[in-house]
Amino acid sequence: GEDVEQSLFLSVREGDSSVINCTYTDSSSTYLYWYKQEPGAGLQLLTYIFSNMDMKQDQRLTVLLNKKDKHLSLRIADTQTGDSAIYFCAETVRGNDYKLSFGAGTTVTVRA
Amino acid sequence: DVKVTQSSRYLVKRTGEKVFLECVQDMDHENMFWYRQDPGLGLRLIYFSYDVKMKEKGDIPEGYSVSREKKERFSLILESASTNQTSMYLCASSLPTGQGAGGYTFGSGTRLTVV
Numbered sequence: 001g002e003d004v005e006q007s008l009f010l011s012v013r014e015g016d017s018s019v020i021n022c023t024y025t026d027s028s029s030t031y032l033y034w035y036k037q038e039p040g041a042g043l044q045l046l047t048y049i050f051s052n053m054d055m056k057q058d059q060r061l062t063v064l065l066n067k068k069d070k071h072l073s074l075r076i077a078d079t080q081t082g083d084s085a086i087y088f089c090a091e092t093v094r095g096n097d098y099k100l101s102f103g104a105g106t107t108v109t110v111r112a
Numbered sequence: 113d114v115k116v117t118q119s120s121r122y123l124v125k126r127t128g129e130k131v132f133l134e135c136v137q138d139m140d141h142e143n144m145f146w147y148r149q150d151p152g153l154g155l156r157l158i159y160f161s162y163d164v165k166m167k168e169k170g171d172i173p174e175g176y177s178v179s180r181e182k183k184e185r186f187s188l189i190l191e192s193a194s195t196n197q198t199s200m201y202l203c204a205s206s207l208p209t210g211q212g213a214g215g216y217t218f219g220s221g222t223r224l225t226v227v
Contacts, residue, residue, distance in 0.1 A: 008152065033215050042116075042202055042218035043155075088154065090215075098143050098162065098206065100216060104154035 006089050006103035013111055018076040020106045022089030025070060032065060033100065034074045035088040043088060046074070084110045115139075118203050118219035125226050131190040133222050135203030142208045144186035145216065146170075146178065149200040161186055162208065193226045200224075 003025040012018045024032070029051050035043040049056045049063045049072075056063045062075040076083055089103040119134040137144065143162050147155040147170075157170030159178040167178050175197060179187045186205075190197055200223050204216035 004154075031215075035215075035218075040220075042220045043204075043216075044218070045215045048215055098208065099157070099160070102147075102155040104152055 004089055004091055004101050004103040006087075006106045008104060008106060010106055010108045011111060012079050012108065014079060014081060016079055018074075018079045018083065018108055018110075020074045020076075020087050020089075020108065022072040022074075022103055023070055024072065024089075024091050026091065026093045027067075027070065028093045029070075029091045031092050032063075032072050033088075033090040033092075034061075034063065035090060035102075037086040037088065037105070039085075046087075079108075079110050081110050081112075084108060116203055116205055116217050116219040118201075118222050120222050121220065123222060123224045125190075125193050125224065127194060127226055129190075129193050129226075131193050131224065131226075133188040133190075133201055133203075133224070135186045135188070135219055136184050137186075137203075137205040137217070138184065139205060139217065140183070141205035141217075142183070143206045144180065145204045145206070146176075146186065146188045147202045147204065148172070149202055149221070155202065158188065190224075193224075195226050198224060198226045 006022045033048040034046045036046045037043045060077045064073045086105040088105045090100045116137045145160040146158045156172050161167045161180040177189045202221045203219040206216045
């Protein structure tokens, strides 16, 4: 079955880069996603990557995918206070791609 | 702006009450989902629906039921609320299988407290 794991907390200084890591176990993943949840809000899709890609860049966000190690990361360049949030990694798998499996979420705290 | 709307942001209910959580989407999405979110556990799928009147159990359906009488509306029902159902409930919708990688669109959540 699907299993997605993330570290629970990350503290980063304003202006530095943040790197949030995620591992997954299902080798038939099709898409992998990063969602952001700000306090008191629902989840917002940040970016996603198809499983046959190894990198995707979108402004300050860079997603890296290592399929061999089943490792996904999200790098946020020039981290701002507005980046403080919970970040969720999620995957869909072949044959079941309407269903997302989520990690527990990484709480990112940006300090001045 | 496309939306998933959950009718209540905060609810306080008593143990044993029947509780209805409502969710409406305006994107004509076929799939709708109910998750609960608890600290350290992430999002766990309760039920989902891939069409009107169709429903399937997720990972933690016990103590819950759902209703989808119209495409745009998906209701979560707690038949007899218990304190261990105190949680944040998130509704989401999506396109059907194979129609791209749009992921889910989420509502803002309902924080339910059962006392």
